[in-house]
């Protein structure tokens with residue numbers, strides 16, 4: 410939870426630009442199914458239910474955190490534990506509740522026994538695997554020496570930390586799946602696929618099989634063999650092999666500098682005993698970019714979900730003739746396919762700009778709606794089919810929105826007290842209870858942002874507007890003052906981007922006894938000028 414709290418801080422209004430590197434150890438970035446049980450269990454009354462509920466996979470808190478997560482230039486290193494567990498309780502809470510976290514084809518869960526690996530390794534930064542990330546709580550020692558050594562490595566050589574691998578089941582939006590082979594291979598056989606690499610930003614090759622005896626060998630454009638044993642001699646190439654008892658996934662990631670030319674991908678079965686099947690994927694990065702999204706992560710029941718997708722090539726140019734469709738699965742499992750259009754109608758704001766849209770309106774039922782958007786067409790002379798996935802929630806939640814983004818500031822003549830006020834309306838469909846509004850001041854010279862006060866405004870019913878006021882004893886200088894619902898509020902909000910009000914406050918003073926430099930001095934760039942007691946003169950700035 411500490412990792413989530415830190416990420417929430419980075420996202421929050423109060424973030425002070427004071428984190429360079431973030432190392433998370435076994436943080437449930439995508440939640441942990443264990444929380445499903447603990448949050449509502451009478452067996453563990455000592456567990457704070459609100460924080461535990463936030464760690465349930467797909468909780469509104471996590472979706473808010475992961476949706477459009479702005480890292481604000483923080484480098485993120487996520488550590489995941491890699492114990493293989495087949496314990497009944499783990500299977501029960503993980504595989505039954507969240508099958509996505511189970512190793513493919515079985516009931517094995519790779520985790521640190523608390524948080525699944527696929528939740529702890531947060532894509533977008535650097536992903537590190539270690540045997541144990543929670544041993545300070547549950548292990549025999551106070552810390553795990555392997556983990557501590559890896560943390561030291563990260564701090565000393567952050568640039569050498571491995572990038573997060575692409576998840577096999579879900580190709581990232583920025584890739585085209587150039588080769589997908591599913592085949593059966595017999596002992597001693599070798600099968601070859603040719604990857605006609607024609608530009609882009611490097612590629613990743615994956616081999617997934619039920620046998621650890623298969624191996625992947627790439628033949629470079631100059632005829633060298635690139636595989637797990639020769640990997641280290643190719644600069645910038647990353648090779649990984651990950652096994653559970655039923656599935657082995659081998660991956661080789663080749664950077665742009667080495668990628669150009671024609672490659673062969675060979676699957677070898679030299680030590681295989683029985684014939685087995687495998688899947689081979691080669692993802693070439695960014696010849697085509699597809700990104701599927703919705704206009705919000707959370708919707709009121711019966712509000713249409715706007716499905717959106719952008720399709721461009723690597724130079725962000727349009728690709729003519731692309732067809733795009735989204736498959737939506739509603740909470741009951743009912744599937745529907747919605748074609749998306751780039752024609753200026755169907756909710757599409759600009760025709761022929763590479764952004765496709767349509768509305769999905771069958772949102773009467775509350776729950777999770779999964780969508781999978783597929784774009785297909787021809788780019789660089791080759792056909793492509795790319796899928797991008799996402800999810801949206803339909804539910805009743807509060808949504809506090811600031812009425813005017815411009816904060817109201819009032820400083821009575823001669824006073825040093827600034828009255829700061831902002832109005833918030835609940836445009837959601839459920840009451841926001843026990844609301845606290847935070848007031849911040851950021852010193853525009855020093856850059857420090859501090860919490861200057863909090864005002865409790867009580868509950869806000871749907872469609873109700875309340876005014877929050879705080880009296881601040883201003884200090885001299887230029888400050889950006891802001892007000893927003895507090896991150897400590899114990900409810901989730903539908904949209905965190907619509908609730909901040911800001912204004913600039915410029916206060917200047919003359920010390921009693923000193924002559925002002927100019928009787929008509931105006932504090933530059935300000936909206937309000939105020940003075941400390943004993944000042945000879947004050948002049949509001951127009």
Ligand SMILES: [Ca+2]
Nearest residue numbers: 751759762764
């Ligand atoms: Ca468009």
Ligand SMILES: [Ca+2]
Nearest residue numbers: 808809902904
């Ligand atoms: Ca809001």
